[in-house]
Amino acid sequence: MKLRNLLTSFATMAILAGIASAQVGGLTTFTFNKQAFDTAMVNGLDGNVMGYQYVLIKKGQVVSEDAGGLAQNAADGNVPMTVNTPTNIGSLAKFLSGTAMLGLMLKPNGPAQYDNGLTLNQKLERKIWTVMPNAWTNGMQAGVEDISFRQLLQHRSGFDDQKPNNRTVLGFLKDPDGFNPAQFDVREYSNINYVLNGYLLPAYSTSSAKQSYNNAQNMYGWTDAQTDTYFRQGMGNNMHNLMKTRIWDKMTPKIYPNCDAANTLQNVAAYGYNSVSDATTGQITSSIDTQGHCGGHGGYYLSARALANYLAHFAATDLIVNQEARDLMHTDDMAPADRLVWSFNKSSAYFGTNFNMPNVAWSNGVAGGWRSIIIKFPQDYYLVTVTNSPDITADGLRAIGFQAFRDATEHNFN
Secondary structure (H helix, E strand, C coil): CCCCCCCCCCCCCCCCCCCCCCCECCECCCCCCHHHHHHHHHHHHCCCCCEEEEEEEECCEEEEEEEEEEEECHHHCCEECCCCCCEECHHHHHHHHHHHHHHHHHCCCCCCCCCCCCCHHHHHCCEHHHHCCHHHHCCCCCCHHHCEHHHHHCCCCCECCCCCCCCCHHHHHHCCCCECHHHCCCCCCCHHHHHHHHHHHHHHHCCHHHHHHHHHHHHHCCCHHHHHHHHHHHHHHHHHHHHHHHCHHHCCCCCCCECCHHHHCCCCCCCECCCCCCCCCCECCCHHHHHCCCCCCCCCEECHHHHHHHHHHHHHCCCCCCHHHHHHHCCCCCCHHHCCCCCEEEECHHHHHHHCCCEEEEEEEEECCEEEEEEECHHHEEEEEEECCCCCCHHHHHHHHHHHHHHHHHHHCC
């Protein structure tokens, strides 16, 4: 794999104080004030959360990184936080499974995959029900048959995030309050979109998967609920293995997303706490314990450095996706509701005026005491920030990142 602008080893951290760039806003040169960025980040985070990590990259290279506070308090072992400490990234797992789905559409897993020969835009128009087993489509709510993969990845499916009762996959597909026709094709963030994307990722990669479970249901007389259990377990395991073999193992260096931290990372991971001053035992989780498999929506543990490594490969190579997919995910001038995978959009006069980037794409993760964000800044900068107490909200972390980037760049426009 050719790592165009990626460091030969991401573990060798290049700290770049001033980076020349293409012309910006009429400027012939553009510089980034690393010290100003770090000062703003540390002032915003240090002492205000139990522990924190951040890594800023540009074109696959590390610009700045830091960590502070505790990954585990005195009650749990008094472990310091570092940029290599695995932490619960919550819904940032959606970025992993969402980009993996786009990559699978770009580079099929083999001749048995759906839609070989079609363009990426054509593949995104496939209706999700066509990949589902009969146990999921039997009696599903009217309108679900219209949902495309594009709408799933855009959070425009019509699945209601305020669903009050049965929040299982079958509940969303079949219960009257799971799908809202009035919400169809209207953007509304809903966890179930990427729960489904996680299961459908391996199902899309092998077109025989659906029929295999249909045959098993007929052969063994399983109910829809029983078939659902087997299908989710099989697809959940296959999802993790597919992302591992197609992406994580091919990165430099490899990364090891882990959804079983409570059983395998308990001595090294960042625990989640109720506040910066929490002196009680923290929380550590395992998707294997709670649902038997990993999920495309959350539950993974990664360090800020490992997640930044993923973003470096995403932004600077074609290993995960190509430029066509990155442009479908977000461009500066696209309608915000049309973006793929990126969870949120924030308008900014500063970025709009100075960088012609009025809408900044970002995603967050909220799980227990953990908070995490990734931001796509102008000029190919990407920021990862993670904490393990909720004293600062995810949007608060986003605001700290915005201010830090402004502090590091506004001298170019004065």
